Structure formats: C-alpha cells, structure tokens
Amino acid sequence: MSYFNITDLHTTPLGTERIRRNLKLPESVDAVEICRNFILDPSAEFERRGKNWYVTTGDVIITINANSTTIITAHNI
Numbered sequence: 001m002s003y004f005n006i007t008d009l010h011t012t013p014l015g016t017e018r019i020r021r022n023l024k025l026p027e028s029v030d031a032v033e034i035c036r037n038f039i040l041d042p043s044a045e046f047e048r049r050g051k052n053w054y055v056t057t058g059d060v061i062i063t064i065n066a067n068s069t070t071i072i073t074a075h076n077i
Helices: 013-023 031-040
Strands: 045-049 052-057 060-065 071-076
Touching (some): 031 052
Antiparallel strands (some): 045 052, 060 071
16 A cells, blocks of 8 residues: 555544544544554455545445544544
C-alpha cells in the first residue's frame, strides 16, 4: 500500500472517542488498531478526495487526513 505509512496512523483523544462511539466499540478496544485492521483488509478501497483519504472496507468507512495521517473518524455504512 503506497497511499500512506500504516504505522504512522494515529488519532486524537476526541477522535478515539468519536471512532468508538460511531463503531460501537468498548473503551477497552484500541480504536487505531481496529482502523489499521480494517485498512489492511485486502478488500479495502481507497479514494482521495481533497485533503482526505476515504477507506471503505466491508460496512465501514474511515476518514484519514492525507497530510498528517490522522484518523479523523470512522462510520458504519
């Protein structure tokens, strides 16, 4: 995957809360690690729109800032 370095992915504390709430994850789950697993799925589709990457896999879409590799949010679709 040459879109961004998967090990550089991170999020803010508010981003962690947002991801957990949107994906209905318990507090004990690492939100960034869950997103990495979704992104590494071979069926993941990547689309760059403006300053963000949108990664769709299964029934989840993850929004990532292309410059900072910050996971902004994740949603069920």
